[in-house]
Amino acid sequence: MKFSINRKKLYKALSQIQGITNNKTNLAITSDVLISSKNSKITVFANNLETVFEGTYDAEIESDGIISINSKKLYEILKEYPDFNILLNEIEDRWIEIGEGNIQYHIVTSNYKNFPEKPLIEDISFVEINSEDFKRMVEVSSTISFLIDEKRIYVLGVCLEKINNENKIRMVSTDSKKLTCFDLEYKDDFIIPDKGIIIPKKGISELNKFIEKDKKIKIGIKNNYFIVKKNNEIIMIKLLEGGYPDYKKIINTDTMIPIEINKAMFLMVMKRMSILCSEQYKNAIFNFKENGIVVTITNPEIGESKEEILVDYLDKNIKTSFNTRYFIDILNIINSENIILYIKNKKSPCVIKGIDDNKLISVIMPISI
């Protein structure tokens, strides 16, 4: 195999798959990338058994072939390589030469026959989707992460489902302490199973890198894979199997008390409050009372702080407690000048909506004191 390609083009492709190939699996070869050259095009292929990437790029091909090379090292070489074009040349079995002239790398490759095969998926019915909105949906959902030893499927993955009677799809992400729910309108007929699908959050964060705002995006579901297509590149994410809990009760604000508040101001209060937080003491007390919220935090190791926010609130007094960091996380993803907090009692969650942002609903669970 021998080909020459625009360095930037290949570098960009490799940078998109670093998340996939750096994910350690039982199979060592998944940290490799498979490159094949044929008919004046090369194909870059990565597969970590959960997420699969394939991209096709134009190149000047001298001879056909397939190689399996360490993705990270190739990426690093491409990053530092100075010339416009780069030459990859398989000089003998399993040895490849990168570069020409003054700069030359001699790299050992793996046997490409051991590379996990691409899942056989054909006849995917794609629908086109607004890439800017879809990118935000993915961004919002990937703010809620999970811990290494997590086992709950609904925390490991996000739920993508259809809202009945409306031309909308919804992505729900949660770690059982906070939740985001993002709605997106679409026109074409997009088929999602009734109970929704669960896409792993690892795949979602790969998608976040994959989607570009100004490029057309198509999505589809087939054979237990969620598939996203962008021009010459495609990403396939293996779905998780399991049930998703009933979150609809939690985001229902019908019986809750709304409080309008300026987002920037509230965010500043939360940031100041979190200064005194520590691993052991992370809860701030929120005292909702007539025309104001009094937020206090007490950390026996450092001290305490208190702030009063003036709001339009005329209901009963409610004393509850939240983790201020959760508020900071959520407020940062709301695109709206003013927000509405919904509360009910000391044990009820706090539902947050942006006044000018009807796509996103967020929920934070309280801390019992």
Added chain:
Amino acid sequence: MQDATCGIKFFYENCNFPQPFFPQTLIYYECIKDKPQQGRSKVILHVDMDAFFTSIEQRDNPELKGKPIIVGGLSKRGVVSAASYEARKFGIYSAMPIFQALKKYPGLIVVPVNKNKYAGTSQKIMKILKQYTPLVEPVSIDEAFLDITGCERLLGSHKNIAIDIKKRIKKELFLTCSIGVAPVKFLAKIASDMNKPNCITIIEKHEAKKFVLTVDIKKVPGVGEKAIKQMKILNIKTLGDINKFSLKILYKKFGKLGEKLFKFAQCIDNSKIKPKGKRKSISSETTLANDTVEMEVVKKNFLYHAQILGEKLRNKNFFTTNISIKLKFNDFSQITRQKKLKLSICSSSAIYKESLNLIKNLKINKKIRLIGISVSGLSHKKKPVQIDMFEQTKEKIDKWEKIDKTIDCISKKFGSNIIKKATLK
């Protein structure tokens, strides 16, 4: 009754130093008066009760007085918890299996252990000691260190303080003790042991450095059997012999103990008297009647201990956030596993559940001899808990807590046997 002062011995009496003790004490006393803050010189007392358990039993039952008795479990597998001085004459010592003790002297009287009585007496002793100084460090149920540095003006010389303590314990509790007085902690302990029982041993500051050199290495706290073997090879008999070796060699041979011994040999002991703080943990454990591998037996024991611990916690209005289990095997090796909890709990069921979770991941291929649970991270207030969106663990635990509290009330009113877990019947 022997007068408490009779037992006073100054170490130079034993070591054949020429001076009589009285003038010496006076000089030292003067010294303190002149320069009370001089250097880091301290006065440490080590109070050690004489044959504590058996003395209490002999006190409470005059028939046992002057007879060889031991306190220990009544089962065949029991060991001697304590032996009276009369029994010690027959070579019976604590931690010896009871059947062996009986072999040594068949006429031995075995008295069952009454933990609560000993603990109560111990508390009374500590209460007396605390009247002399707040710096009382209880080492075990029957011994304590006292730091009386700077108390001389208030309470008299350290000799008088020691005599006074001894007198009061004798008068109020009819028990005798041995007291060691020294400028450093480890010497105080050695001193109290030197002329046991019923004796006060004083090592004066200016003699301490000389005295240290003569201390038998076996008597030094921290030197165990393994170390003694090594000492024999190195021909170390006294602390003075330690000085023949460099710190580097000692560290290589004995690790941290070597470093400690090196300092001890120069009469340096920087450990401070740590007064007992708040209660840190509660534990409950039993040695099984027969070694077992049966999971059911283990579970049943866990349930039993969880009940005891839960009741103790609720009685004292405590919550725990840390649970650990302990298993000892028939080869006397033991393992402990612990877990930090997200919730503060006090219900027996929750403790039981957590202990089962801890053992679930263990591979046990030896017979179990002892089973125990201990709870720590105690506080009177529940720690704030992040409520979960979909799981109601907290609610479940709260419900069990209510049930357990009701059971406690019923047990208090009608006796502890009236209501029980069915498996524990």
